[in-house]
Amino acid sequence: MSEIANTIFSPELAARFDHLVTIYPLRRSALVPMLLYAQDEIGYVSDAVITEIAERIGILELDVRNVLSYYSMLRTKPAGKYNVQVCTNISCMLRGGYDILNHCKSKLGIGHKETTKDGVFSLEEVECIGACCWAPAMQVNYDFHDNLTTAKVDEILETYRAGQGKDVK
Amino acid sequence: MPTLVSHPDEVKVLSRRFGQGAADIEKYIELDGYKAVQQALAQGPEKMPGWIIDVMKASGLRGRGGAGFPTGLKWSFVPKQSEKPKYVLVNGDESEPGTCKDHMLFREDPHGVIEGTMIAGLAIGSKLGFIYLRGEYRYLLKIVEKAVADAYAKGFLGKNIFGSGVDFDIITQTGAGAYEVGEESALMESLEGKRGVPRIKPPFPAVVGLYGGPTVINNAETIASAPPILLMGGEAYAKLGSERNGGTRLFGISGHVERPGIYELPMGYNLKRAIYEVAGGIKDGKKLKAVVPGGSSCPVLLPEEIDIGLDFDQMGKAGTMLGSGGIVVLDETVSIVEFALRVMSFYQHESCGWCIPCREGTDWLKKTLTRVHAGGGVKKDVDGIQYLAENMLGRTFCPLGDAAAMPTLGFIKKFRKEFEDYIEGHKAGTPILTVEQLVGAH
Numbered sequence: 001m002s003e004i005a006n007t008i009f010s011p012e013l014a015a016r017f018d019h020l021v022t023i024y025p026l027r028r029s030a031l032v033p034m035l036l037y038a039q040d041e042i043g044y045v046s047d048a049v050i051t052e053i054a055e056r057i058g059i060l061e062l063d064v065r066n067v068l069s070y071y072s073m074l075r076t077k078p079a080g081k082y083n084v085q086v087c088t089n090i091s092c093m094l095r096g097g098y099d100i101l102n103h104c105k106s107k108l109g110i111g112h113k114e115t116t117k118d119g120v121f122s123l124e125e126v127e128c129i130g131a132c133c134w135a136p137a138m139q140v141n142y143d144f145h146d147n148l149t150t151a152k153v154d155e156i157l158e159t160y161r162a163g164q165g166k167d168v169k
Numbered sequence: 170m171p172t173l174v175s176h177p178d179e180v181k182v183l184s185r186r187f188g189q190g191a192a193d194i195e196k197y198i199e200l201d202g203y204k205a206v207q208q209a210l211a212q213g214p215e216k217m218p219g220w221i222i223d224v225m226k227a228s229g230l231r232g233r234g235g236a237g238f239p240t241g242l243k244w245s246f247v248p249k250q251s252e253k254p255k256y257v258l259v260n261g262d263e264s265e266p267g268t269c270k271d272h273m274l275f276r277e278d279p280h281g282v283i284e285g286t287m288i289a290g291l292a293i294g295s296k297l298g299f300i301y302l303r304g305e306y307r308y309l310l311k312i313v314e315k316a317v318a319d320a321y322a323k324g325f326l327g328k329n330i331f332g333s334g335v336d337f338d339i340i341t342q343t344g345a346g347a348y349e350v351g352e353e354s355a356l357m358e359s360l361e362g363k364r365g366v367p368r369i370k371p372p373f374p375a376v377v378g379l380y381g382g383p384t385v386i387n388n389a390e391t392i393a394s395a396p397p398i399l400l401m402g403g404e405a406y407a408k409l410g411s412e413r414n415g416g417t418r419l420f421g422i423s424g425h426v427e428r429p430g431i432y433e434l435p436m437g438y439n440l441k442r443a444i445y446e447v448a449g450g451i452k453d454g455k456k457l458k459a460v461v462p463g464g465s466s467c468p469v470l471l472p473e474e475i476d477i478g479l480d481f482d483q484m485g486k487a488g489t490m491l492g493s494g495g496i497v498v499l500d501e502t503v504s505i506v507e508f509a510l511r512v513m514s515f516y517q518h519e520s521c522g523w524c525i526p527c528r529e530g531t532d533w534l535k536k537t538l539t540r541v542h543a544g545g546g547v548k549k550d551v552d553g554i555q556y557l558a559e560n561m562l563g564r565t566f567c568p569l570g571d572a573a574a575m576p577t578l579g580f581i582k583k584f585r586k587e588f589e590d591y592i593e594g595h596k597a598g599t600p601i602l603t604v605e606q607l608v609g610a611h
Contacts, residue, residue, distance in 0.1 A: 023340060028363075029362050035345060036304055036345045090461070090512065091423035094423075094424040094497070128264060128465075130272045133171070134269070
């Protein structure tokens, strides 16, 4: 039984949150991880997510929104099932990061922070993801793909479209 | 997947277990794992903290996050007696463009980070450590979480570790996307469930840190250096490096080189050799134009300036920084105007907005560089960029303002003519757009 009646989260995530708020010296330390884990399950940080997380931690919804707006991975609108994040920061840029980004744009027919009509893919140009020595690189949700070429990107996108892509959560 | 590379000049201290499956606790133990922490505990409760700190001081290890502060000294600043609990905080919020060494470290040797965290805890008398990874590193967080769970299962963490009577716990934490959180005080704010804005210093974290308690915060690589240092002895480790720069370091060489990768080289190793020998030289036989020696915040070096040792002091003398060890190599085809704009776009995006000189400075630098890049620049823009960047230096709570200003000043100083020629060359026929048209709403 979750500590919150009528929780919007799956029983597993609710149980995880019940535990998470207890492990820190300060309950509020669970806030950033909870927002991210909630987003992983719900798809985005919805108003209902904000309400429940505020209640679980015992802070105002305003406090949650204040923190939420700071972190670039957290979003308040749905993204595609597979969020393609192409790095164009310096190391990737030098090895064709922008070609990869432009290829994704034309292949998917969408721009930065847009989602395909079927909801399968969304695209983001992101800052350094920590794969500089294996550039150019991108992440699809949490999975890293590196040493990219446009041909390799096509393969990767096809794999995800076919529902066979890896999806770490 | 990130590929492992190797070169005969490497001295593998931190990376000696890379590629050997040491994320598995049994393998880690087989390869001398958890020996250093037991060696520390064997000193006995009275002698142990001082013994660890003395070894760390003798090692000459300096912070691998970028600032290069002596680690042993940092640990010694934590008061012995404290009413509030003390904490160890491992900074794995690796976000400096050009830097991916901790990525490899967490993947290949997570127990090294855990054991280092325990050693830091024993040195300062802390019972709780945090390992904070950036949100993008989810697969690495899973690896670290499993490693922590395995260490608990063995009784290496938790109550009465190794039967010593000492308790030590580790909590892993994920961020959610913010470069600024890599700054130590902003990381503490984030870990306390707040926006990652920096705190004013003093007081320093060693006195008032996480939850107001005395805190040691170190980069993941610094922390992972502790176990091998205890095992080989401080002096032996110091000898591997150069004067006042002990040991080895994970250098990430990226950009226009033939064999990019993470290489563990002795401190003081020649930069030119690192690029031409270790990383195989400039990609496709092109000419070298410039080197960013330690992550995007470090002022750029020209080809004639790279015959220099990779340590904190020699890089400082050359007017740049060793930074995070992320060496980014630029060949002759790179437009410095475009590169400078990309660097500034990053800092403008990542400025947390807390300090006005950084928030406004990065924004106006981005706008001006965008206009110059689009062909609408005027000659005085070059001086304007310099003036703005100079006035950001030292005027913010945290070093992000400096991190944006310093490389910009480097580009202007060393490539002024390229900026001026670019502006001159794009004059004819280029419509002058307003900054709003160029930058758009953000």
